[in-house]
Amino acid sequence: MFNRGTSLVIALTVSVLTSGCASTGTIAGKDAMSRLDQSFTEAVNAANADAVAALYARDAVFLPPNTAAIDSPEGIREFWKTMLGSMPGARLELMADESESSGDMGYERGRYRLLGADGSEMDRGKFLQIFRSRNGQWELTRDMFSSDLPPQPPPKM
Numbered sequence: 316m317f318n319r320g321t322s323l324v325i326a327l328t329v330s331v332l333t334s335g336c337a338s339t340g341t342i343a344g345k346d347a348m349s350r351l352d353q354s355f356t357e358a359v360n361a362a363n364a365d366a367v368a369a370l371y372a373r374d375a376v377f378l379p380p381n382t383a384a385i386d387s388p389e390g391i392r393e394f395w396k397t398m399l400g401s402m403p404g405a406r407l408e409l410m411a412d413e414s415e416s417s418g419d420m421g422y423e424r425g426r427y428r429l430l431g432a433d434g435s436e437m438d439r440g441k442f443l444q445i446f447r448s449r450n451g452q453w454e455l456t457r458d459m460f461s462s463d464l465p466p467q468p469p470p471k472m
Contacts, residue, residue, distance in 0.1 A: 344416025347453040348423050348446050352409050355455075359407040362399040368392035371455045372447060378459035404432025409442070419448040427460065439463050 335339035351370060358366035368391050371377065377394065378386040411425040412446050422445050428453075429438040 336432035344421045344446075344448070344453070345414050348409070348414055348416065348421050348444075351446065351453055351455065352411065352423070353443065356407050356409055359395075359399065360405075362403070364392055364399055367395045367399075371458070372449070375454070375456050375458065378457070380461045402429075402431070402437065404429045405437060406432075416446070421446045421448075421453075 355367060355370055358370070368388060371388065371391050373388055375386070375388075375391065377391050379394060381384070385394055394453075407429070408428040408431070409425060410427070411423050413424040415422060422443070424441070424443050426441050427439065428436060431437045440460055440462040442458070442460040444455055444459070446453050447456045448454075
């Protein structure tokens with residue numbers, strides 16, 4: 316009844332028509348990523364390394380600047396414990412510039428600012444994060460950031 320060409324046209328048409336149906340999942344994914352950002356910011360601002368680390372997937376890879384990739388939950392928690400301990404009273408601000416999701420995966424690109432306890436800017440830069448939904452729970456699976464500020468000169472010997 317249908318030849319190969321007709322079957323291909325039908326398959327492509329169904330694909331195009333159903334791709335529009337994914338917008339609900341995309342909106343739900345974006346909302347979930349936004350909530351995760353809020354939880355991340357709250358945990359950082361509370362200097363709670365355990366709460367920050369809990370937002371990462373068990374198989375997450377964290378790519379902070381000037382250090383090797385961190386690919387274990389313990390390593391991620393230790394990084395944040397050290398980082399947060401070194402800047403008491405600091406406040407993080409995240410601004411998402413781009414966010415997309417499809418099905419159980421999503422990504423976000425944005426900017427951050429880190430303010431000292433006195434409100435002065437300690438750092439600012441950009442980030443890229445990849446999220447995954449597992450069993451209905453969104454988690455951070457890849458996380459990378461870098462500063463926009465020029466590198467500091469090495470200390471004089």
